[in-house]
Amino acid sequence: TLLAGVLAVQGNVSEHVRAISRAGEAVDERVEVREIRSSSRLPDCDLLLAPGGESTTISRLIHKEGIAPEIRDHVEAGKPVLATCAGLIVLGRCEDDRVESLGLLDVEVERNAFGRQRDSFETTLDVTGLDEPFPAVFIRAPVIADSRSCEVLASVEGRPVAVRGGPIVGTAFHPELTDDPRIHRLALFDSVAATQ
Numbered sequence: 284t285l286l287a288g289v290l291a292v293q294g295n296v297s298e299h300v301r302a303i304s305r306a307g308e309a310v311d312e313r314v315e316v317r318e319i320r321s322s323s324r325l326p327d328c329d330l331l332l333a334p335g336g337e338s339t340t341i342s343r344l345i346h347k348e349g350i351a352p353e354i355r356d357h358v359e360a361g362k363p364v365l366a367t368c369a370g371l372i373v374l375g376r377c378e379d380d381r382v383e384s385l386g387l388l389d390v391e392v393e394r395n396a397f398g399r400q401r402d403s404f405e406t407t408l409d410v411t412g413l414d415e416p417f418p419a420v421f422i423r424a425p426v427i428a429d430s431r432s433c434e435v436l437a438s439v440e441g442r443p444v445a446v447r448g449g450p451i452v453g454t455a456f457h458p459e460l461t462d463d464p465r466i467h468r469l470a471l472f473d474s475v476a477a478t479q
């Protein structure tokens with residue numbers, strides 16, 4: 284059984300809990316999901332999911348609750364992480380001084396940058412590692428302004444929207460809002476299989 288931690292200080296948590304369970308079923312892996320709102324809960328986890336929501340609130344709370352150093356340890360141990368939308372902002376590098384980002388994923392992220400033109404949109408994406416296009420929902424999505432040392436897995440209009448850096452996959456969109464478990468599978472389970 285794999286223990287999957289979902290960062291649950293704020294944001295769309297329940298959708299990710301369901302998506303992880305679906306992805307586990309798809310790879311025949313037993314998964315237990317643990318919501319993380321305080322310290323000492325993440326260190327046992329094999330996997331981590333950092334959901335979307337409000338990155339200012341999420342970053343403030345993970346520092347206040349002492350979860351931030353545990354996220355760093357999780358990444359340094361090479362354990363898989365999926366960071367979506369606000370989660371991507373928090374794990375990457377963001378110039379906005381209302382967000383204390385962790386810089387664990389080597390990307391420069393700008394908050395709400397897609398949203399200046401259109402608040403939300405949906406598109407089908409070709410993603411490296413997936414055979415068929417993925418239905419991607421963007422909601423006030425961040426822009427990955429510089430993917431730096433990360434591998435770009437998908438782009439929209441020439442801008443990266445999914446990246447991989449070490450054990451972390453980051454997406455500007457919300458893979459938990461469709462029934463399609465493939466991004467969760469790719470980020471969280473396929474890499475576990477690859478390291479075993």
Ligand code: GLN
Nearest residue numbers: 335336337338368369394
């Ligand atoms: N705009 C949000 C932020 O900057 C992210 C949007 C989302 O997670 N859906 O925190």
